Amino acid sequence: MPTVREYRYRLTALLLLLMTSAPALAQESIDAKIDNIVRPAADWVSSIIFWSFPLAGQQVPFVLVWLIAAAAVFTLYFRFINIRALGHGFKLVRGDYDDPDAAGEVSHFQALTTALSGTVGLGNIAGVAIAVSIGGPGATFWMILAGFLGMSSKFTECTLGVKYRNENPDGTVSGGPMYYLSRGLAEKGPGFAKLGKVLAVLFAIFCVGGSFGGGNMFQANQSFSQLLNVTGGEASWLYGKGWLFGLIVAAAVGLVVIGGIRSIASVTSKIVPFMGIVYVLAGLVIIFANLSAVPAAFAAIFEGAFAPQGIAGGIIGVLLQGVQRAAFSNEAGVGSAAIAHSAVRTSRPVTEGLVALYEPFVDTIVVCTITALVIIITGTWDPGVDPSAGVQLTSDAFESAISWFPWVLTLAVVLFAFSTMISWSYYGLKSWTFLFGESKVTDATYKILFLIFVVIGSSMQLGAVINFSDAMIFAMAFPNLLGCYFLMPVVKRELNEYWADLKAGRLIKAVDR
């Protein structure tokens, strides 16, 4: 039997072999070939997930109604938890209620930032640009509203993620929708147990798909697109060499997930928050430099939200763009973040849910809004802009104010993409092992597949990639939210107990211990 170490060496060798042999295969256009093979399948999958019905002359995808309805239901059911718990949530993140004797465990702050590094990424940069270019400035309003309601979805799923996580005999923890769907529903009775199992398996399948799509191909695709932009577009020597970029990124990801080189991951996990801060600061600088244009931008956002001019589908069309990009960016209701949040060590699962409120808040209400404002106030957006521009639109917007910023943005985009891939490879792997059991072979199979998709993603056209990414990630919301509806009384019970303790002063603060 090969040892783990030997196994790793073999995989790394295989990876290197792939890398060195690929240029030999590079005939005139590998990219086009890969695109031709994958596109029909990707389009077919997305046509199913995005089944839509006509409303006011516009095709409305059912999944978006599903997501926003759930977010609204949770917001009402938990009596605006997304507003009333913000203050307390912040104190939890700050560690005010931590037990010092449990120091050294995963803190609320770490669980939150880990989950954030999986969501803050291209959705905030490219996704917003897509929303604004198709839906106009008004899409921003619906995006913010969707982010605000999405906070309640996150609260629900992350509380459940911690409550029903699995503590393995070796001391590690596994959690997420697959566990709360199967274990949580089983508590409700034998009939529910069967339903829970089906939902858990469905979720896991979609999550694996999502980890190949939005958590991987979309990231690779858009970061390559940005790299191509700054190096000269069609004149760039990289033009048509998406596969090469894909191989390099795959090698880096492979070193972390297969080679077990933690240092790369931990360096990235430290640089990414820094890049996020740089991005937000640069956005704020541009906004403040154009302060006089801000009222007009907000006017355009409100006007565009309720009375859009020249946008296909009118108000419904704008609303759909905003909601779709918000959901894709903050993943509220999708269930992915529950996997990351469940690692926290707490005796009160609700506390993690309260902390998770900040995820859509930071991701959508802060970062996405900044991107949208920069695009609008710099005048980069106009009704005739090419809707397939994606990240390029954001890059142009920043460039018009800070000429060298596209280079910084490129670095940020590549790093965001990389960290999102690392996070999603974990989510996907957890789902994969939930389906196929934990063993070295199942582990390695998933990881190799993941790397192959990196290469495919950077070679494909944006349209096909976006459709497939969206489809898989949104598909996760069906089993996840259905389970959350059944389990929301559990969350309510936990919340009420906790809130009563908090109000009665029965929670001990760290300073008093």
Next chain:
Amino acid sequence: MQTVYLIGVDGSNCCGRAVDYVKERATENSGKVLVAHVIEWSPFTFSTPAENETRHLRREQELERAREQVVGPVVKQLQDAGVDAEGLVAHGHVGQTLVRLGRKHEVTCLVIGRKGASRLAQLFGSVANQVVQLVDRPVIVVP
């Protein structure tokens, strides 16, 4: 009332003198000694999902290693000299945590060693500096 000392150790030789000091005192007044080691840790760092998953396990390992390699030998040295000694290991900010442990165990005083008086330490503050600034009971710094 029995005198209880809390001594902070980090496995370096500077605390050897502090250990000798506390051994002498505790022998004189038949006091008790708590031997504490703090593993530097902050809740405000960034980590990957895979790190978080194994964090609980790694924490246990870190505590175990500190108990065996850092605290254990000192406790044994004190016990061999006939002193009532016990070990403590915790994660956290070193200065704050030593002070907190002292308060939690209601010790009479803290005993800490100090490394050389380098200019760098004067600039950035050593563990001894932190403890002296934060402490809510007597502290003995053994140079």
